[in-house]
Amino acid sequence: MDNQLLGDLFFSPAQPLAGADLDDETLLQFACEEFPEKEFCIVRRWMLIDVILSDDEDRQVRSSGLRPTVIYAQAVTTKAGTKAEAAHGKLSGFQLRFEGCFFETQDMLYILAGRGSRKFASKPTVFALADLCGSGLWNTYENRPVNNPA
Template sequence: MQADLIEDVLYGPAQILGGSQLEDGELIQLAREEFEGQPFCIVRNWMLLDLLLTEAQEREVRKQGLQPTVLFISKAVFDSEACPPTGDGFITGYQKDFHGCFFESKDTLYILAGRGSRKHASLPAVTSLREAVKAT
Protein backbone atom coordinates (compact mmCIF):
# COMPACT_ATOMS: atom_id res chain seq x y z
CA MET A 1 0.00 0.00 0.00
CA GLN A 2 2.76 2.43 0.97
CA ALA A 3 4.63 1.78 -2.28
CA ASP A 4 1.45 2.46 -4.29
CA LEU A 5 0.99 5.81 -2.54
CA ILE A 6 4.58 6.83 -3.21
CA GLU A 7 4.43 5.71 -6.85
CA ASP A 8 1.30 7.78 -7.41
CA VAL A 9 2.98 10.89 -6.00
CA LEU A 10 6.21 10.42 -7.93
CA TYR A 11 4.93 9.05 -11.23
CA GLY A 12 1.26 10.03 -11.50
CA PRO A 13 0.08 12.90 -13.70
CA ALA A 14 1.19 16.38 -12.67
CA GLN A 15 1.14 19.93 -13.99
CA ILE A 16 4.57 20.87 -15.39
CA LEU A 17 6.03 24.12 -14.04
CA GLY A 18 9.16 26.04 -14.87
CA GLY A 19 11.61 27.41 -12.35
CA SER A 20 14.55 29.73 -12.85
CA GLN A 21 16.63 29.14 -15.97
CA LEU A 22 19.81 30.58 -14.41
CA GLU A 23 22.82 28.36 -13.77
CA ASP A 24 23.48 27.21 -10.19
CA GLY A 25 26.40 29.61 -9.64
CA GLU A 26 24.32 32.56 -10.82
CA LEU A 27 21.48 31.57 -8.52
CA ILE A 28 23.80 31.25 -5.52
CA GLN A 29 25.27 34.70 -6.14
CA LEU A 30 21.83 36.25 -6.67
CA ALA A 31 20.41 34.67 -3.51
CA ARG A 32 23.38 35.76 -1.38
CA GLU A 33 22.92 39.34 -2.58
CA GLU A 34 19.13 39.55 -2.50
CA PHE A 35 18.37 37.45 0.56
CA GLU A 36 21.34 38.23 2.79
CA GLY A 37 21.02 36.59 6.19
CA GLN A 38 18.10 34.38 5.15
CA PRO A 39 18.67 30.64 4.84
CA PHE A 40 18.16 29.48 1.26
CA CYS A 41 18.41 26.33 -0.77
CA ILE A 42 18.67 25.95 -4.54
CA VAL A 43 16.82 22.90 -5.79
CA ARG A 44 16.26 20.98 -9.00
CA ASN A 45 13.90 18.10 -9.73
CA TRP A 46 11.21 19.47 -7.47
CA MET A 47 7.48 19.01 -7.04
CA LEU A 48 4.92 21.19 -5.26
CA LEU A 49 2.44 19.00 -3.42
CA ASP A 50 -0.93 20.52 -2.55
CA LEU A 51 -2.11 18.41 0.37
CA LEU A 52 -5.66 17.10 0.50
CA LEU A 53 -6.52 17.67 4.16
CA THR A 54 -9.66 17.52 6.25
CA GLU A 55 -11.26 20.88 7.02
CA ALA A 56 -9.92 20.74 10.58
CA GLN A 57 -6.37 19.93 9.43
CA GLU A 58 -6.43 22.70 6.84
CA ARG A 59 -7.75 25.18 9.43
CA GLU A 60 -4.83 24.31 11.73
CA VAL A 61 -2.29 24.90 8.97
CA ARG A 62 -3.87 28.21 7.96
CA LYS A 63 -4.02 29.39 11.62
CA GLN A 64 -0.22 29.33 11.55
CA GLY A 65 -0.19 31.65 8.52
CA LEU A 66 0.80 28.78 6.23
CA GLN A 67 -0.69 27.09 3.17
CA PRO A 68 -1.32 23.30 2.86
CA THR A 69 1.42 22.89 0.25
CA VAL A 70 4.85 21.30 0.70
CA LEU A 71 7.82 21.03 -1.61
CA PHE A 72 9.32 17.65 -2.47
CA ILE A 73 12.95 18.03 -3.51
CA SER A 74 14.84 15.17 -5.07
CA LYS A 75 18.00 17.22 -5.66
CA ALA A 76 19.30 20.11 -3.59
CA VAL A 77 22.26 21.64 -5.40
CA PHE A 78 23.15 24.22 -2.74
CA ASP A 79 22.06 24.87 0.83
CA SER A 80 23.32 27.97 2.63
CA GLU A 81 23.11 26.11 5.95
CA ALA A 82 24.00 22.63 4.62
CA CYS A 83 21.00 21.13 6.39
CA PRO A 84 19.64 18.84 5.02
CA PRO A 85 22.75 17.70 3.19
CA THR A 86 22.98 18.80 -0.43
CA GLY A 87 21.79 16.13 -2.81
CA ASP A 88 19.51 14.21 -0.46
CA GLY A 89 15.80 14.10 -1.20
CA PHE A 90 13.51 15.70 1.36
CA ILE A 91 10.13 17.33 1.91
CA THR A 92 9.81 20.84 3.31
CA GLY A 93 7.39 22.13 5.88
CA TYR A 94 4.22 23.91 4.82
CA GLN A 95 4.31 26.85 2.43
CA LYS A 96 4.58 30.34 3.87
CA ASP A 97 4.83 32.07 0.48
CA PHE A 98 5.22 31.17 -3.18
CA HIS A 99 6.01 33.52 -6.07
CA GLY A 100 7.49 32.54 -9.41
CA CYS A 101 10.53 30.39 -8.64
CA PHE A 102 10.61 31.16 -4.89
CA PHE A 103 8.98 28.80 -2.40
CA GLU A 104 9.25 29.82 1.24
CA SER A 105 8.58 27.52 4.16
CA LYS A 106 8.49 28.71 7.77
CA ASP A 107 12.29 28.65 8.02
CA THR A 108 13.87 28.53 4.56
CA LEU A 109 13.63 30.06 1.11
CA TYR A 110 13.82 27.52 -1.72
CA ILE A 111 14.83 28.70 -5.17
CA LEU A 112 13.26 26.44 -7.76
CA ALA A 113 15.57 25.87 -10.72
CA GLY A 114 14.77 24.11 -13.95
CA ARG A 115 11.58 22.19 -14.57
CA GLY A 116 9.37 20.93 -11.81
CA SER A 117 5.76 19.98 -11.30
CA ARG A 118 2.71 20.45 -9.11
CA LYS A 119 0.00 18.05 -8.07
CA HIS A 120 -2.49 17.21 -5.35
CA ALA A 121 -1.53 14.48 -2.89
CA SER A 122 -3.07 12.91 0.17
CA LEU A 123 -1.48 13.34 3.57
CA PRO A 124 -0.86 9.56 3.87
CA ALA A 125 0.95 9.59 0.50
CA VAL A 126 3.17 12.52 1.51
CA THR A 127 3.84 10.93 4.91
CA SER A 128 4.87 7.68 3.17
CA LEU A 129 7.14 9.58 0.80
CA ARG A 130 8.70 11.54 3.69
CA GLU A 131 9.45 8.27 5.53
CA ALA A 132 10.90 6.71 2.39
CA VAL A 133 13.32 9.57 1.72
CA LYS A 134 14.43 9.63 5.37
CA ALA A 135 15.23 5.93 5.18
CA THR A 136 17.60 6.32 2.22
Protein backbone atom coordinates (compact mmCIF):
# COMPACT_ATOMS: atom_id res chain seq x y z
CA MET A 1 0.00 0.00 0.00
CA ASP A 2 2.85 2.43 0.78
CA ASN A 3 4.19 2.03 -2.76
CA GLN A 4 0.80 2.95 -4.20
CA LEU A 5 0.47 5.98 -1.91
CA LEU A 6 3.97 7.18 -2.78
CA GLY A 7 3.45 6.49 -6.48
CA ASP A 8 0.33 8.63 -6.44
CA LEU A 9 2.21 11.38 -4.57
CA PHE A 10 5.20 11.44 -6.89
CA PHE A 11 3.50 10.89 -10.23
CA SER A 12 0.09 12.56 -9.99
CA PRO A 13 -0.42 16.11 -11.31
CA ALA A 14 0.79 18.97 -9.13
CA GLN A 15 0.59 22.74 -9.02
CA PRO A 16 3.91 24.01 -10.41
CA LEU A 17 5.75 26.60 -8.32
CA ALA A 18 8.93 28.58 -8.83
CA GLY A 19 11.62 29.15 -6.25
CA ALA A 20 14.62 31.45 -6.38
CA ASP A 21 16.23 31.64 -9.80
CA LEU A 22 19.80 31.98 -8.51
CA ASP A 23 22.73 29.59 -8.23
CA ASP A 24 23.55 27.98 -4.90
CA GLU A 25 26.67 30.09 -4.30
CA THR A 26 24.69 33.35 -4.63
CA LEU A 27 21.87 32.00 -2.45
CA LEU A 28 24.34 30.85 0.23
CA GLN A 29 26.01 34.25 0.30
CA PHE A 30 22.65 36.04 0.54
CA ALA A 31 21.31 33.72 3.26
CA CYS A 32 24.49 33.95 5.36
CA GLU A 33 24.24 37.76 5.26
CA GLU A 34 20.48 37.98 5.85
CA PHE A 35 20.01 35.07 8.29
CA PRO A 36 23.33 34.64 10.15
CA GLU A 37 21.59 33.29 13.28
CA LYS A 38 19.40 30.71 11.50
CA GLU A 39 20.06 27.20 10.39
CA PHE A 40 19.20 27.01 6.71
CA CYS A 41 19.60 24.95 3.60
CA ILE A 42 18.89 25.39 -0.08
CA VAL A 43 16.60 22.79 -1.62
CA ARG A 44 16.09 21.84 -5.24
CA ARG A 45 13.64 19.39 -6.78
CA TRP A 46 11.20 20.16 -3.97
CA MET A 47 7.53 19.65 -3.28
CA LEU A 48 5.32 21.45 -0.77
CA ILE A 49 2.86 18.97 0.67
CA ASP A 50 -0.32 20.16 2.36
CA VAL A 51 -1.16 17.34 4.77
CA ILE A 52 -4.83 16.42 5.02
CA LEU A 53 -5.59 15.92 8.71
CA SER A 54 -8.72 15.36 10.75
CA ASP A 55 -10.29 18.53 12.15
CA ASP A 56 -8.90 17.75 15.62
CA GLU A 57 -5.39 17.12 14.31
CA ASP A 58 -5.50 20.25 12.18
CA ARG A 59 -6.57 22.34 15.19
CA GLN A 60 -3.80 20.80 17.28
CA VAL A 61 -1.13 21.64 14.70
CA ARG A 62 -2.45 25.17 14.18
CA SER A 63 -2.79 25.82 17.91
CA SER A 64 0.95 25.23 18.23
CA GLY A 65 1.59 28.02 15.70
CA LEU A 66 2.32 25.68 12.81
CA ARG A 67 0.59 24.81 9.54
CA PRO A 68 0.10 21.25 8.29
CA THR A 69 2.45 21.71 5.35
CA VAL A 70 5.82 20.02 4.92
CA ILE A 71 8.50 20.21 2.28
CA TYR A 72 10.05 17.23 0.55
CA ALA A 73 13.34 17.81 -1.28
CA GLN A 74 15.61 15.59 -3.32
CA ALA A 75 18.67 17.86 -3.39
CA VAL A 76 19.94 19.84 -0.39
CA THR A 77 22.81 22.30 0.00
CA THR A 78 23.65 23.04 3.62
CA LYS A 79 24.70 26.32 5.21
CA ALA A 80 28.30 25.06 5.03
CA GLY A 81 27.94 24.65 1.27
CA THR A 82 27.85 20.86 1.35
CA LYS A 83 25.63 19.38 -1.36
CA ALA A 84 23.71 16.18 -0.77
CA GLU A 85 21.57 14.13 -3.10
CA ALA A 86 19.42 12.18 -0.70
CA ALA A 87 18.66 8.66 -1.91
CA HIS A 88 15.11 8.96 -0.65
CA GLY A 89 14.92 12.71 -0.16
CA LYS A 90 14.54 14.87 2.92
CA LEU A 91 11.28 15.70 4.65
CA SER A 92 10.80 18.75 6.87
CA GLY A 93 8.71 19.31 9.92
CA PHE A 94 5.54 21.40 9.77
CA GLN A 95 5.55 24.93 8.39
CA LEU A 96 6.07 27.84 10.74
CA ARG A 97 6.21 30.50 8.00
CA PHE A 98 6.18 30.51 4.22
CA GLU A 99 6.88 33.61 2.16
CA GLY A 100 8.22 33.82 -1.36
CA CYS A 101 10.99 31.25 -1.62
CA PHE A 102 11.47 30.89 2.16
CA PHE A 103 9.85 27.98 3.98
CA GLU A 104 10.55 27.92 7.71
CA THR A 105 9.98 25.16 10.26
CA GLN A 106 10.69 25.29 13.99
CA ASP A 107 14.33 24.42 13.44
CA MET A 108 15.25 25.14 9.82
CA LEU A 109 14.86 27.73 7.08
CA TYR A 110 14.51 26.13 3.65
CA ILE A 111 15.37 28.28 0.65
CA LEU A 112 13.38 26.98 -2.30
CA ALA A 113 15.46 27.13 -5.47
CA GLY A 114 14.50 26.31 -9.01
CA ARG A 115 11.21 24.72 -9.91
CA GLY A 116 9.05 22.81 -7.48
CA SER A 117 5.45 21.82 -6.95
CA ARG A 118 2.63 21.75 -4.44
CA LYS A 119 0.18 18.94 -3.66
CA PHE A 120 -2.29 17.75 -1.09
CA ALA A 121 -1.57 14.38 0.52
CA SER A 122 -3.25 12.23 3.12
CA LYS A 123 -1.69 11.61 6.50
CA PRO A 124 -0.96 7.93 5.59
CA THR A 125 0.85 9.11 2.45
CA VAL A 126 3.01 11.54 4.44
CA PHE A 127 3.71 8.80 7.04
CA ALA A 128 4.87 6.54 4.19
CA LEU A 129 7.09 9.34 2.86
CA ALA A 130 8.48 10.00 6.36
CA ASP A 131 9.31 6.28 6.67
CA LEU A 132 11.03 6.34 3.29
CA CYS A 133 13.07 9.42 4.25
CA GLY A 134 13.80 8.14 7.76
CA SER A 135 12.17 11.06 9.56
CA GLY A 136 9.40 11.13 12.13
CA LEU A 137 6.86 13.91 11.88
CA TRP A 138 4.69 12.97 14.83
CA ASN A 139 5.25 11.57 18.27
CA THR A 140 3.68 8.14 18.18
CA TYR A 141 1.95 8.58 21.52
CA GLU A 142 0.09 11.84 20.75
CA ASN A 143 0.20 12.41 16.98
CA ARG A 144 1.74 15.78 17.76
CA PRO A 145 4.21 17.51 15.48
CA VAL A 146 7.78 17.43 16.70
CA ASN A 147 10.95 19.17 15.70
CA ASN A 148 12.18 17.28 12.67
CA PRO A 149 15.68 18.09 11.46
CA ALA A 150 15.78 17.55 7.74
